[in-house]
Structures are given as C-alpha cells and as structure tokens.
Amino acid sequence: MSSSSENRHDGTVHQPELAASAVSSTSTSTSNTPTNNTSNLSMRKLPPPEKPEDIQKRSFIVGSFWFVVLFLGLPIWWKTTTIYRAELPLNQMMGWADGKACDPVFPIRIDIDAPALQDEEIQNLVQITKRALDTTNDFPSHRLELEISRSANIIQTNDLVRDSNTTLTVRLTPGDIAASFLHSHAPVLEITYSPNSIPPSGAVTSDFATYLATQLREAFAEERDVMSYLFATSSMPSERRPQGPPQDVASSLSKRMTRSLKYSRTYHLTFSLFTSGPVPSSWDIDSAIDEYMRPILDMLGPIHNFTIDTQVQLYATPGVQSQVLSKEDLSSFINAAEWPLSPSIGGAPTVNFIVFIGNQTIGSVPETGASQSWLMPQWGSAYLLPPPSTNHVPSELLKQPVLTFTSHLLSLLGTPQSGPLPMRLSTLTRIRSVDLLLRASSSLGSLARLSLALPSISIPSSVADGVAKSMYHLQLACSNLGGTVGLEHARIAEAEAERAFFEKSMVGQLYFPDEHKVAVYLPLLGPVGVPLFIGLLNQVKAWKNARREKAKTA
Incomplete structure (x- = not known):
C-alpha cells in the first residue's frame, strides 16, 4: 500500500510540472514576437527631415x-521666329483692283478746220456736234474734245502727233454731197458738206452735225473695241466694266x-542672214x-526704244x-538647236x-497665199529669198524683206x-496705258487677297x-492718261506691282505650312519640357505638405 500510494503521489506531482513547462514555453514564444517587429523597423532607416533652408534652396533652383524659360527663352524664341509682316494699305489696293480708285478717261483732242465757214457758224456746228457725241456716247473712257x-495750214506730216496735242484734224470743205475719207499718211479726216447743211445760228440739232459725230466715232471704233476687250478680260468686277465688244470682234482681238509682245520700254531687234551654202556671205542690212525701217522706229521712239x-x-x-x-512646216522651219539666235x-x-x-x-495655201514670209507670235518673223547671183546681198534686194519686217x-x-x-501710234499709246494700268491694279488686288488669305x-x-x-x-498715270507721260508712269507702276507680288522671300513661305513647324518643335519640347514640369509639380506638392x-502643429 505504501508503494502504490507513493506511485500515485508521484503521478500527481509530475503532471503539474508538465503543464507549467508548456505554459512557460508558450509564454516564451509569445514574448518573442514584438521583439522581432521592433528589430525590423530599426533596420529600415527613415530619411531625416529636410531642413527649411534646403527646401528654400530647391525652390530657388526650380524657380x-x-x-529663364519664361522671361529669357520665350521672348528670344518669339523674336527670332515671328514672321515679319509689313503693313500694307489693303483697302487702297483693293480699291485699285476693283476700279474704284481711278476712272480711266482719255481726252482725245480733235481740231475742226473749216476755212469756208464764218466763226459763228463753225462755233455753232461744234456745239451741236458735242451734244450729239454726248448723246450717243456708250464708251465713257473716250472723251472727244472738239x-x-x-492754224492757217494743217501739218500733214508723220510728226503731227508728236509735235502737237491734236490726235485728229477734221477738214471741212464745201461740196455737192456729204462724204468723208481718212488720209493714209496723216491724221486728217476730210469731210465735204453741202452749203445748205450747215446749221443756222441758234439751231439745236443738225443732220450734218449728227453725221460728223458718227464719222468721228467710226474713226476711233477700233480703239474703242480694243479698250472694251481689255476691260472685259480684266479682273475688275463686272459692275465696273464697260460693255465688251461683240463676240466675233472679241475673238479676233484675242x-x-x-500674238503681240508684252509691253516693254526697250526691245532688242536681231536681224539674221542664214544661207544653206557658202554664199552669199555678206549683206547690206x-x-x-x-x-x-528707221523712219518707223523714229516714230515709235516716244513709246519704245530699240537696239x-x-x-x-x-x-x-x-x-x-x-x-x-x-x-504645218512653218512651225518647225526655224532650227533653234543649231542656229545661233541671239537671246535677250x-x-x-x-x-x-x-x-x-x-x-x-x-x-x-489660203492662210499664207503666195507670200514668202510668215509671222511667229511673240517671237519674230522669217522671210525666204532665192539664192542671188552674187556673193553679196544688196540693199535693193532687202527692201521687201525689211518692209515686211517693219x-x-x-x-x-x-x-x-x-x-x-x-493716229495708230497715238492709239497704241492709249491702249498700252490701259493694259498696264489694269495689270498693275490686278497685281495689287491679288497681293492684297494673298496677304489676307495667308496670315502666316x-x-x-x-x-x-x-x-x-x-x-x-x-x-x-491716271492723272496723265492719253500721252507718253501717263504711259511711262503706268509702265513703272506695273513693274513695281509685279516685283512686289513675286518677291522671292515672300513666295517661299507659301510652301511652309504650320504642320511643319509643329514637327520641328515637338522633338525639342519633350526632353526640355518634361523635367521642368515634373520639378515644378514636386515643388508644389512639397509646398502643400509643408503647409499641412x-x-x-498649430
């Protein structure tokens, strides 16, 4: 019994010891967990707080x-890349293009010479004729001044137009019936009249005055058709243009x-003799x-110069x-590849x-007939001669070719x-003045529209x-229309307008659109702009955190 009791006593003693040992191990394991977390936090070192002076220094650097970018880089970039646009008087330029700045009126002086009439009779006839001209005037650009x-004698020379302001002289002579004819070499219109056709003093109308006005209008009919065609084919608005010529006349004028050359103050004339063999080798050109030809070139002197x-x-x-x-052969007869034709x-x-x-x-052929020459539009003329019997071409043989060239x-x-x-040369002066005036006005209008359409x-x-x-x-030119002075001013105006419109530095900008500028600046803005914006955003964020x-703490 003693032994069994001892055994039970031993058992009761050992079980509490095991439990205490288990509790102790559990408490030990639980006590080790906070110790490990504290060691991990100590291994991760936090950055020290920034000093205020460091934050301020970084702000100064970013700022x-x-x-530099805002107050130095951008102004320099803007100054160096801004497109310079000189100020143009656009309203005045469009006024010229629309025909509002100048109403071209050509005064044409016509002298009436009637030695058989009394002063009162001729004065009354001139007044009635003026009224008849004003009544039937459908072309306001012509102002016939009677x-x-x-003068006692009328100058019947080719120098009449150059030495006088008179464009045409009307010589009235008594006869059986009314008739008229225009001289072929002098600007003189011969008109015969019956003595009873002269209007009496105080008359308001007269059949002869109407007939005289009709003859004067017919004398300038071709000039009126050419000017009407020039106005009709210009860039002037339709409401400002006079009525154009009939369709068949317009086709012929076109x-x-x-065929005609563009107007120039000076032309260079080159006379070339080409032979198919070794002779002739000289000519009396x-x-x-x-x-x-020289007399005609002298008459053209006020309009053109010639070398x-x-x-x-x-x-x-x-x-x-x-x-x-x-x-068909005429167009390829000139051998431009081998013939040494003089350039401008x-x-x-x-x-x-x-x-x-x-x-x-x-x-x-119907177009050329039996002629030995033909005209090449805007280029010149060619004449075929048979081989002469001598080695030299005399001036007599060259008469017909030179007259044809003239x-x-x-x-x-x-x-x-x-x-x-x-009279034809006087008309040529006025026609060229209108042509140059319209060309210069059209160029100014085109330049004004171009500057408005392309602001860049x-x-x-x-x-x-x-x-x-x-x-x-x-x-x-508008103030001196009708003479060589106005023609010269119109020529200068047309040349300056063409030079301004075709300025090389301005035309080059037409082929540089805005898309090209974007393509040039994008590769530069990326690398430069991203660091600047990121630095600014970080600085703004730090500033907000500091305020928070x-x-x-407050």
Whole structure:
C-alpha cells in the first residue's frame, strides 16, 4: 500500500510540472514576437527631415529655371521666329483692283478746220456736234474734245502727233454731197458738206452735225473695241466694266493680243542672214534698215526704244528639208538647236527677224497665199529669198524683206490695223496705258487677297515699298492718261506691282505650312519640357505638405 500510494503521489506531482513547462514555453514564444517587429523597423532607416533652408534652396533652383524659360527663352524664341509682316494699305489696293480708285478717261483732242465757214457758224456746228457725241456716247473712257483750229495750214506730216496735242484734224470743205475719207499718211479726216447743211445760228440739232459725230466715232471704233476687250478680260468686277465688244470682234482681238509682245520700254531687234551654202556671205542690212525701217522706229521712239544687231550664218540647215513648205512646216522651219539666235540682251525682249536664202518656198495655201514670209507670235518673223547671183546681198534686194519686217514689228507691238500711222501710234499709246494700268491694279488686288488669305506669310519691307511706288505711279498715270507721260508712269507702276507680288522671300513661305513647324518643335519640347514640369509639380506638392504639417502643429 505504501508503494502504490507513493506511485500515485508521484503521478500527481509530475503532471503539474508538465503543464507549467508548456505554459512557460508558450509564454516564451509569445514574448518573442514584438521583439522581432521592433528589430525590423530599426533596420529600415527613415530619411531625416529636410531642413527649411534646403527646401528654400530647391525652390530657388526650380524657380530660376522657369524664370529663364519664361522671361529669357520665350521672348528670344518669339523674336527670332515671328514672321515679319509689313503693313500694307489693303483697302487702297483693293480699291485699285476693283476700279474704284481711278476712272480711266482719255481726252482725245480733235481740231475742226473749216476755212469756208464764218466763226459763228463753225462755233455753232461744234456745239451741236458735242451734244450729239454726248448723246450717243456708250464708251465713257473716250472723251472727244472738239476744238476750232486756228492754224492757217494743217501739218500733214508723220510728226503731227508728236509735235502737237491734236490726235485728229477734221477738214471741212464745201461740196455737192456729204462724204468723208481718212488720209493714209496723216491724221486728217476730210469731210465735204453741202452749203445748205450747215446749221443756222441758234439751231439745236443738225443732220450734218449728227453725221460728223458718227464719222468721228467710226474713226476711233477700233480703239474703242480694243479698250472694251481689255476691260472685259480684266479682273475688275463686272459692275465696273464697260460693255465688251461683240463676240466675233472679241475673238479676233484675242488672237491679236496673243500674238503681240508684252509691253516693254526697250526691245532688242536681231536681224539674221542664214544661207544653206557658202554664199552669199555678206549683206547690206545696215543701209536697208536705215532706209526702210528707221523712219518707223523714229516714230515709235516716244513709246519704245530699240537696239539692233545683225549676224550672218553660213551652211545653216533648216528644221524642214522639203522645198515646198506647207502650213504645218512653218512651225518647225526655224532650227533653234543649231542656229545661233541671239537671246535677250540687258533684260530687254528680243524680236528675231530672219532672212533665209535657199531653195525653199511657201506653198500656196489660203492662210499664207503666195507670200514668202510668215509671222511667229511673240517671237519674230522669217522671210525666204532665192539664192542671188552674187556673193553679196544688196540693199535693193532687202527692201521687201525689211518692209515686211517693219509691218510684222508693228503687229508684234500691238499697233492697231486701221487708220494713218501717226493716229495708230497715238492709239497704241492709249491702249498700252490701259493694259498696264489694269495689270498693275490686278497685281495689287491679288497681293492684297494673298496677304489676307495667308496670315502666316511674311511680307518684307521691300514689298511694302513696291506697293507704295506702284500706287504712286498709278495715281500719276491716271492723272496723265492719253500721252507718253501717263504711259511711262503706268509702265513703272506695273513693274513695281509685279516685283512686289513675286518677291522671292515672300513666295517661299507659301510652301511652309504650320504642320511643319509643329514637327520641328515637338522633338525639342519633350526632353526640355518634361523635367521642368515634373520639378515644378514636386515643388508644389512639397509646398502643400509643408503647409499641412504647419497647420497640424498649430
């Protein structure tokens, strides 16, 4: 019994010891957990708090970068990349283009010479004729001014137009019936009248005065048609244009305008002798020009200047080998690849006159007939001569070619086809003045519309100067229409307007759109702009955190 009791006693003693040991181990394991967390936090070191002076220094650095960008970089970029646009008088330019700045009126002085009439009779006749002209005037650009001639003798020379302001002289002579004819060499209109057709003093109307007004209008009919065509084909608004010529007349004038050269103050005339063999090797062209063409060139002096040179080319091969040339062969007869044709000298347009000596002849076709010459639009003229019997071409043999060249030169210059030559040259002055006036006005209007349509295009100061000069000379031309002074001002105005419109530095900007600028700046803005904006955002965030901490402590 004692032994069993001891065994039970031992059992009761050992069980509490095991439990205590288990509790002790549990308490030990639980007490080790906070110790490990504290060690992990101590291993992760937090950055020390920033000093206020460090934050301020970083703010100064970021601010300095932005200061340089905003107040130094951007102004320099804006100054160096801004497109310069000189100020243009756009309203005045459009006024010229629309025909509002100038109403072209050409005063045409007509002298009435009636030695058989009394002063009162001729004065009354002139007054009634003026009223008849005003009544039937459907072309306001023509202002026929009738004056009573005080000269005893009428100058019937080719220098009448140049030495006098008179465009046409009307000579009234008594006769059986009313008739009229225009002199072929002098600007004189001969009109016969019956003595009983003269209106008495105090009369308001007269059949003879109406007939006289009709004859004066017919004398300037071609000039009126040409001017109407120029106005109708200009860029002027339709409500400002006068009525154009009939369709058939307009078609004929279109061909003439296409054939004639653009106006220039100076032309270079080149006379070339081309032979198919070794002879002839010389020609008397200088004396032929002086004798047969020089008088016409002198008359053209107030309108054009001319420089002349000559050349001889042996063994010249034409572009067409056939002996009988058809109409289709004429366009390829000139062998421009091998013939040394003189180019423009000194900027003046060249007019080529070629005499070819060979076996070629022009076939008899309706367009050319049996002629030995043909006119090449805006280029010159060619004449075919048979081979002479000598080695030298005398001036007598060159008479017909030079006279033909003179006629072709007048056609290339745009000279009217009807009337005496002095009157035709006076008409040519007025026609060229209108043409240049309209061209200059159209160029100014195109430049104004271009500057409004493309606000990014550059307008250098030279363009503004050209526009100012053009408008100045346009005003002078409009004030002196009808003479060579107005023609010269119109020529300068057209040249300045063309130079301003085709300015090289301005035209280059037409092919540089805004999309190209974006493509140029994007690669630069990315690397430069991203660090600046990130630094600014971080600084703003730090500033907000500092204010929040300051508010908590307060």
